Amino acid sequence: MRKIAIGLLAALSLGACTGSPEPAETIFRGINYVGVSVSDLDRSSAFYGDVADLQHVEDSALSDVSVIDALAGREGIRASTRLMKSSNAQLRFMQFENRSAAAKEASRIEVYGPGIAHLCFQVAQKTKTYERFLAAGATPIGARDMAQVNPARPVYYAYVYDADELIVEIEHVDIAALELDTPPENDYRIRHISLATPDIDRAVSFYSRLLDQKKPRRVGNLFSLSGDEFDKVSGLPGTKLEFAWFQVRNLELEIIQYHSHPTELPAEPRPVDALGYNMIVFDVTDLAAAREKLVAAGGTVVSEAEPLDGGQVLFGRDPDGNLLGFQVVTADAVFSSQNFTGDGT
Known part of the structure; x- marks a missing residue:
């Protein structure tokens, strides 16, 4: 598989993180994975393997795991999981058995959230990844044609829903x-995992302190970003946006607030x-x-340190309620x- 220079792509992209680097001493080594709850593990892994070139790493089962029971608020949680990787980061797809009534009734997340709203794939245009998403059944959220939000940069954007109505951004x-x-x-x-918030200043304050990154890159904090091209991406008329980005070595956290569409x-x-x-x-x-x-x-702390995947993990939530895991595993663990040498920038 051919590869795009990560640093170059980030510099070209609208929300590329060019804020202050990590301090010399930090407890954060990167991001192990983003969890993704899906209805059909085989379908999702085949879909993302085909359209986004994700590579299979490992299958595992979560059963009688006390920390997962604690997250769900009930005992006996069972899930089949599949870890898949890109060049810099990985996703852990999870298919839960006997999902709770609340889980089944939960509505889809909109582009303005709340919470973990979308995942972004940044790819070479020649791969025709967006066209492959559509051909495989993804649904455009905004205009069908990709939007170039900055005419000085050869970067084109689109949002789609997958079969489970998860939002994916393609750049x-x-x-x-x-x-x-x-x-x-x-x-x-x-490229990033995006958190949509009703209060970007509060979210930035939290992640700045958590990650020891005092000056993340911010755009739209003086004047909101808006215009027809942003509307084409979001599918929302009158879109007004503000962004912040934190680079956690191999993966970027994007914080986004839709001032035009309150979360x-x-x-x-x-x-x-x-x-x-x-x-x-x-x-x-x-x-x-x-x-x-x-x-x-x-x-806030949700669960204290407990065993998971050959290491130890504790879970907490940020001020918006997003679930964050903090895991210690050996460097050679899957x-x-x-396992990723690139820093994602």
């Missing part, structure tokens, strides 16, 4: 228009077994330090972010 980069002297490295990568937080957090992006699991070196940082930043 096509026209490499030929760059006239590069050095051949690119990667054709595919997972409302639910009374209770979304069930872990509801269809959608259900967790972000950080790779850390010290669980006690991670817990301290979570609480000091304004988050779940470890250390």
Whole structure:
């Protein structure tokens, strides 16, 4: 598989993170995976393997795992999972058995959230990834044609729903228009996982303290981003946006607020077994330090450190209720972010 230079693509993209680098000493080594609850594990893995070039890593089962029971709020949770990777990051697809009534009744997440709203694939335009998404059954959310939000940058955007109505952003980069002297490295990568919030200042404050990144890249905080091209992507008339980005070595966290379409937080957090992006699991070196940082930043602890996947994990929530895992695993474990040498920028 041909590869696109990660650093170059991020620099070209609208929300590329060019904020301050990680401090020399940090407990955060990267992001192990993003959890994705799906209705049909085989269908989802085949779909993303075909259209986004995700590679199979490992299948596993979650059964009689106390920390998963704690997240679900009931005992006897069972799920089949499949870990799949791109060039810089990975997804853990989860098919839960006997989903709760609340999970079954949960509505789809809209582009303005709330919570973990979408995943972004950034790819070479020549791969025709967006066209392959559509051919495989994905549904455009905005205009069918991709939008170029900045005419000075050869980057084109679109949002789609997959079969489970999970939102995927596709970014096509026209490499030929760059006239590069050095051949690119990667054709595919997972660029970011996006959190939609009703209060971007609060979210930025939380993640700045949690991740020790005091000056993340921000766009739209003085004047909201708007215009026809943004409407074409979001499918929403009169879109007005504000962004912030945090680079956690191998994967980017995007914080987004739709000022034009207010996000409302639910009374209770979304069930872990509801269809959608259900967790972000950080790779850390010290669980006690991670817990301290979570609480000091304004988050809450959901479950204390317990065994999972050959390591230890604790879970918490950010001020919007998004589920965050903090996991210690060996560097050679399949779940470890250390399997990726690129920094995602």
